Amino acid sequence: MSVSHGRPKEREHPLGGTARSAKGALMGGLVVENLRIEIPVAGRTLVPVDGVSFRVETNECVALLGESGCGKSMTALALMRLLPEGARIAKGSVKLGTPAEELFTLPEAAMGKVRGGRLAMIFQEPQTSLNPVMTVAGQIAEALAAHLGLRGAAAQAEAVRLLEAVGLTRGHLTAYPFQLSGGQRQRALIAMMLAGEPEVLIADEPTTALDVTVQAQILELLRGLQRQRGMGLLLITHDLDVASDMADRVAVMYAGQIVEWASRDQIYTTPRHPYTQRLFAVLPRLERRGQRLDSLPGRVPPPDSVFTGCRFAPRCAAAFSRCHEEIPAFHEAAPGHFARCHLAASPAWQAASPDSQVANPIFTSRGSPLAARATILEVRNLAVHFPIRRGLFRRAVGSFKAVDGVSLSLHAGETLALVGESGCGKSTLARAILRLIEPTGGSVAVAGEALAGLSGEALRRKRAEMQIVFQDPYASLNPRMRIGDILEEGMAALLPLAAAPRRARVKALLDQVGLPLDAASRYPHEFSGGQRQRVAIARALAVRPKLLILDEPTSALDVSVQAQILDLLAELQVAHGLAYLFITHNLPVVGYLAQRVAVMRAGRIVEEGPVEQILTAPRHEYTRLLLDSAPGGGITARHKRCM
């Protein structure tokens, strides 16, 4: 594909790349031009999507990449004309296929034919996107009847064909959604969406709710189907690694606009927009251990902001006066590489970033060797079995072994990562260590004192030494309590402090985790996800613990916020000599933060060792599977690349 270099550099030509062939004829697929979505709210107008243009050719995968709140899901819903109530398409056009048909002017009845037919969409949450009271066959048959007019035996045969295409079997036809695993549900949904033989398939975060090994399978399936059927695939994702594995071209969204648009290789080798560059800089990697992750200060501007210049300028390290005064045009900075930045063509600002990383080492020396330090946590053969009860008298007929003989040890100032997929028992293990669940067998000792048998005052005292930070910053703070009360709760229960020193400590804690002091009198809903997670960390620190169990503390956060939280955790560890038990499924984070890794599967630890060894030379096949499934070519490949 070639590009006409003589094209004037202005907003009206935003398609770029392979948008037009050399002859200028349209190639089919999906063309979005100047899409603007407005939500009128109480006299103001929110503009979550403003002037978005891109193009998905048949037979290519385009990734729409962005952090939460940037407008990428809104864009997808607008393409399907499924915007939530209150939001409306203010401007723009969407054309599909050859000859191009304008979707925004179609009557609703005709749009119904297109939707799920020529243009299909799969959603993030496989739990809720299938009807729980219909069988898989019934739901596929519905789509077949609507779009192909197939009924009876013909529909049955076609349904089987579709199921086989997505890697399910004939036997799954009569299954209800609850009988399927998350990955199988997502496959069934894909089969449904393929029923209408779509020209373009929109996948909105299709694997975010899935485990990494299942994610790899689903992504592979989507990529395979897209190539095999010559569909266009619009993949909406927040994951840079997923985008790099899947996409031919990438559109990076920020604050309702596309800020960069180029082929995958161009974006990943020479990002030209400072935002894209920052996104790479905040990714934790094994090779960046000990360095401070570059931070992306500030927040995404709210959708009712009025912009006089570049939308990214307030957060941009390279911003100069022109950035604040003049809105940068979306122009072709290099052949086929479009960016919305005044400096996109010149590389001057690009050197700044690596320096700042080196200038901010976070923990260069680690003092005494770990082995010489005190052991904080000693877990021996810990087991948690849940009885399975049946019958009228609820007799235990067996037991489910959630944790089945786990042994761990953790030193002061050390981070042990516990890696595993959902359902492997890692969260149960964490709760059993804290005695939030009573273990069935084995022993836990914190700072040399066994927890089993402790009760009353002794157990309460022990609780001050071990604390936990949870995954979901929205569920982990009581919405009806002020931040100050949340922080004081643990102190009131565990520390012998009077009211005045308690309040002083609240201030100190807020300062420590980088929150404003007036936060104490505010409610959790006034804070963003990252800030809430800071509150959760401060709450755990309030009782001066020695051991902090971090249960997926960053997996609900955007990458830029994740970087801030990881930096904070690293700082706090150095300052307080905390021992971290870091539970996660995210291998790059493990590589960045942990010294040792334990891989857990079905209640047992299958492999344990120093992080470098586990991530580069794993011995157990399950560890290898995890590493190979990680998007972005896996840690192994990346590590080898950088050596």
Added chain:
Amino acid sequence: MKPILLWSDALILLLLATLAALLWLARHNEALRDPWRQVMRGRVGRVTALILSLYISIGLLDSAHYVERLPAAPGQPAQYGGEVRSALDGLLTPIRVSVEKTYSAPLAARLYAKESVMGPDGVERRDYPQLKHPGAHLFGTDKVGQDVLYLSLKSIRTGLLIGSLTTLVMLPFALGLGIAAGYFGGRVDDVIQYLYTTLNSIPGVLLIAAAVLVVQVQIEAHAELFNTAAARSDVRLLALCGILGVTGWTGLARLLRAEALKLRELEFVLAARAFGVGHGRILLRHLLPNVMHLVLITVVLDFSGLVLAEAVLSYVGVGVDPGMISFGNMINGARLELAREPVVWWQLAAAFVFMFVLVLAANLFADQVRDALDPKSRGRT
């Protein structure tokens, strides 16, 4: 005159004293005052608060009971009348005593039924006789000629009492048992579920009828304790509140159990447990505030249901004392009035208007309070 303290008056005083004490304790707490200030800022909040306070003051005035001293011969010990009156009766004396013979339409000048009247010419004919107080009855008069406006105003106390006392009886059961069942699960849940399933499977009216009859027998047996008609109907009202409360908590409890089941898995509850915070405190600080919106909505909806339940039970004959003035008895009486020709509609209309305004104001006010108490919707208009 001599003040009389009925049992329900004592309970109302206790309630008022508790409220006053709570207000006194919370008077400097900005966090508690803020939501109420927000309620009072909005127009809906102000208007509904005004209407509710009007109803409540009428109810309170009607709760200050006394008996009048009869004119006695000098040197004799004071004699008191047998009729218990309230401060409201005192204030409403003009319409209380302006009794007609029988039905008269609102603001009518003549009676609603024909009678033999002597004309000025001395000839007797059938005609609508002149009222004693023409145009003085805003809502007309009832069968025995009592002013319907007076009856409606007197009904307010009964309605408020049934609504609030029953809720007060019900709430501890519903809150305590509902949240505990959801939070603790296991055996506690089993027992509580067993309890409310059993209670629910007994027909409510049957249970209430049985309880009211038992209470009536007890009243007869201890006639010396309840020496006035007012005292007897008062005790019967309280008993009704009690039994409605004891049987009425199951719906809310089930709702709260489900909500608590959901909440106890949330991480802020786990975090509190990791701090070793006791179960009682977790229930009180983490679960209770997060189910309050449900409680508020259910209680206000139940309130109107209770006022209606009183009418239904009066119809069956196990409600409040037939001699007691209440919306239920008014509606019950309207049954026959609607069947007669020509129709007497004003008694039902008056009961409807007064109840409608009360329930609507309570609902709107509760909405405002709920919004103000929810930190998420605070600041939204």
